[in-house]
Amino acid sequence: xxxxxxxxxxxxxxxxxxxxxxxxxxxxxxxxxxxxxxxxxxxxxxxxxxxxxxxxxxxxxxxxxxxxxxxxxxxxxxxxxxxxxxxxxxxxxxxxxxxxxxxxxxxxxxxxxxxxxxxxxxxxxxxxxxxxxxxxxxxxxxxxxxxxxxxxxxxxxxxxxxxxxxxxxxxxxxxxxxxxxxxxxxxxxxxxxxxxxxxxxxxxxxxxxxxxxxxxxxxxxxxxxxxxxxxxxxxxxxxxxxxxxxxxxxxxxxxxxxxxxxxxxxxxxxxxxxxxxxxxxxxx
Amino acid sequence: xxxxxxxxxxxxxxxxxxxxxxxxxxxxxxxxxxxxxxxxxxxxxxxxxxxxxxxxxxxxxxxxxxxxxxxxxxxxxxxxxxxxxxxxxxxxxxxxxxxxxxxxxxxxxxxxxxxxxxxxxxxxxxxxxxxxxxxxxxxxxxxxxxxxxxxxxxxxxxxxxxxxxxxxxxxxxxxxxxxxxxxxxxxxxxxxxxxxxxxxxxxxxxxxxxxxxxxxxxxxxxxxxxxxxxxx
Numbered sequence: 096x097x098x099x100x101x102x103x104x105x106x107x108x109x110x111x112x113x114x115x116x117x118x119x120x121x122x123x124x125x126x127x128x129x130x131x132x133x134x135x136x137x138x139x140x141x142x143x144x145x146x147x148x149x150x151x152x153x154x155x156x157x158x159x160x161x162x163x164x165x166x167x168x169x170x171x172x173x174x175x176x177x178x179x180x181x182x183x184x185x186x187x188x189x190x191x192x193x194x195x196x197x198x199x200x201x202x203x204x205x206x207x208x209x210x211x212x213x214x215x216x217x218x219x220x221x222x223x224x225x226x227x228x229x230x231x232x233x234x235x236x237x238x239x240x241x242x243x244x245x246x247x248x249x250x251x252x253x254x255x256x257x258x259x260x261x262x263x264x265x266x267x268x269x270x271x272x273x274x275x276x277x278x279x280x281x282x283x284x285x286x287x288x289x290x291x292x293x294x295x296x297x298x299x300x301x302x303x304x305x306x307x308x309x310x311x312x313x314x315x316x317x318x319x320x321x322x323x324x325x326x327x328x329x330x331x332x333x334x335x336x337x338x339x340x341x342x343x344x345x346x347x348x349x350x351x352x353x354x355x356x357x358x359x360x361x362x363x364x365x366x367x368x369x370x371x372x373x374x375x376x377x378x379x
Numbered sequence: 380x381x382x383x384x385x386x387x388x389x390x391x392x393x394x395x396x397x398x399x400x401x402x403x404x405x406x407x408x409x410x411x412x413x414x415x416x417x418x419x420x421x422x423x424x425x426x427x428x429x430x431x432x433x434x435x436x437x438x439x440x441x442x443x444x445x446x447x448x449x450x451x452x453x454x455x456x457x458x459x460x461x462x463x464x465x466x467x468x469x470x471x472x473x474x475x476x477x478x479x480x481x482x483x484x485x486x487x488x489x490x491x492x493x494x495x496x497x498x499x500x501x502x503x504x505x506x507x508x509x510x511x512x513x514x515x516x517x518x519x520x521x522x523x524x525x526x527x528x529x530x531x532x533x534x535x536x537x538x539x540x541x542x543x544x545x546x547x548x549x550x551x552x553x554x555x556x557x558x559x560x561x562x563x564x565x566x567x568x569x570x571x572x573x574x575x576x577x578x579x580x581x582x583x584x585x586x587x588x589x590x591x592x593x594x595x596x597x598x599x600x601x602x603x604x605x606x607x608x609x610x611x
Contacts, residue, residue: 303486
């Protein structure tokens with residue numbers, strides 16, 4: 096067994112070195128495609144996390160017309176109080192909203208606003224985040240109501256954009272993974288070709304089929320492994336220097352999970368590529 | 380040792396390579412296989428190695444039908460059969476020692492075995508002093524002796540030789556034959572396909588002649604061919 100391990104090890108690295116250009120090409124393709132897979136996975140996880148965080152504090156804002164009558168405001172208020180799906184409501188007067196607008200709006204926009212033209216508002220927290228839509232549809236056409244806004248919409252748009260990005264990443268990754276497999280297949284094929292004399296002698300003197308195959312399989316395995324190692328570095332770098340807002344930042348366990356997937360996929364690609372090459376080109 | 384029972388083999392393109400061949404070769408025999416090109420000599424050897432399987436009939440080696448062997452057992456069959464070819468088939472980037480050692484290493488023999496067996500066999504073929512040379516630094520005769528050493532280093536029961544002297548001058552052919560005889564005297568069965576008339580005539584061993592896939596002659600102490608005497 097030891098003799099064999101030493102032999103297989105030596106053969107594998109000799110092959111990798113002999114075809115080093117192809118090895119590098121295969122490793123890099125694996126690395127790029129797996130980086131994309133890893134990033135797509137990270138993106139998906141952080142999008143889920145961020146939208147969960149946003150939903151916790153989801154608020155529905157019912158903006159009243161600036162000229163809404165006191166009875167209209169009162170009617171909305173009583174209706175809100177009677178709704179079990181609304182947990183909590185706060186009424187902001189025109190003056191309060193005017194003051195808040197001062198802090199939120201740019202100076203030139205705020206300067207054209209007057210307290211009497213500012214809508215008053217109800218800031219409500221629904222019991223369940225998704226009830227924000229029910230609140231929204233109930234009050235949109237109520238007399239005296241100017242507009243009902245729920246940040247849920249923005250979250251949805253955001254999630255939609257992220258999903259599209261993710262699909263693009265994964266589609267790209269799938270194509271690249273396929274080409275990585277083919278590249279590995281080709282390096283193994285070249286290795287088989289450059290060692291055809293040895294292989295024929297081995298068959299002649301009675302080396303077992305697995306003895307002949309294993310160095311080639313290990314070669315593909317190692318190419319996959321090296322590729323995923325590079326991809327893991329890239330994914331970790333992305334995680335460390337995240338270009339997105341804090342709410343997207345993931346903890347270490349999410350990173351470990353993603354990197355595990357990257358590693359497994361890399362190793363599988365390498366093994367599958369070499370297995371196909373052996374089936375097709377190594378006649379044992 | 381080797382037994383062919385009504386063996387026929389036809390290749391895919393329709394040419395019959397062997398037709399109804401029945402033959403017994405005893406343990407320790409030395410057999411010449413003669414006949415024109417395409418008479419089926421190489422097919423005979425390939426069948427023994429189970430590189431081919433017969434269409435009809437059975438081949439027994441050491442009492443076992445080799446057609447029944449599962450595919451994964453075939454390498455173990457080949458460990459009992461040494462092979463020598465006209466074109467030597469040495470690995471050009473390995474030294475003489477490494478070429479012979481390779482045959483032991485790839486069947487999983489430990490290093491201690493390799494280190495004791497290889498010098499011994501190189502001594503036997505008379506190349507102990509050239510063990511560090513590469514094949515291209517040797518003469519054809521020496522290269523063939525390395526090939527014989529590689530074929531015999533695992534002490535096989537059978538040694539097959541396909542035109543081993545085909546590329547050699549008479550003097551070198553002579554030394555290869557002396558080597559094969561010596562190996563034969565250790566009890567190894569030797570089957571040699573050849574075109575070398577002078578050699579066969581001098582050795583006076585069993586001769587099996589094939590013609591278009593059929594055995595036309597089987598002589599215990601034969602010569603190359605009866606009608607060939609007229610040629611030169």
